[in-house]
Amino acid sequence: MxxxxxxxxxxxxxxxxxxxxxxxxxxxxxxxxxxxxxxxLLSKGREHGTLRIESCDEEVCTGPYTPTGTAGARDEVTIERSVAVRKGETLTVVLRPGTGEAVRTGPAGGLFAxxxxxxxxxxxxxxxxxxxxxxxxxxxxxxxxxxxxxxxxxxx
Known part of the structure; x- marks a missing residue:
């Protein structure tokens, strides 16, 4: 037909x-x-460091931030809670400009993003x-x- x-x-x-x-x-x-x-991916010029997770609630985890460069340390930085973020763990992170929010870096952070x-x-x-x-x-x-x-x- x-x-x-x-x-x-x-x-x-x-x-x-x-x-x-x-x-x-x-x-x-x-x-x-x-x-x-x-x-x-475009982390050049951003604030890099490590975040030690101290506490987590339903949506975010917080902890002290230690920079790798000349920037000052921060007492409390937040990161989005996921199954990969556990209390007591130390993560390499980059901070979102102008905020206290961290994003995980490295291969694991890139794939997670x-x-x-x-x-x-x-x-x-x-x-x-x-x-x-x-x-x-x-x-x-x-x-x-x-x-x-x-x-x-x-x-x-």
């Missing part, structure tokens, strides 16, 4: 809509990741494979997102 032009138009419209959804997912994941990743992008790539893989019928591209997206999540898990 021959497909008419309206069937092709609907197919192309569906593919375009799914491409937009997949793009939106990846851009949102990148944007969310970039909030922390910029401090890890990109976790939202990894999740977005996994979600986009479902849209790419199911909505756009591009199975190879979906497997690539899922593979990269899954590898990022596994690498972050192992690094932390």
């Amino acid at each position: 021959k497909r008419n032009s309206s069937d092709r138009m609907i197919t192309h419209a569906r593919t375009a809509a799914m491409a937009l959804v997949a793009l939106l997912l990846v851009v949102a994941g990148f944007w969310t990741s970039w909030d922390d990743a910029q401090h890890v 990109w976790l939202p992008l990894g999740g977005a790539l996994l979600l986009a893989a479902l849209v790419i494979g199911g909505g756009m019928r591009l199975t190879r591209a979906a497997w690539v997206s899922a593979g990269v997102g899954g590898a990022l999540l596994v690498a972050a898990f192992l690094a932390l």
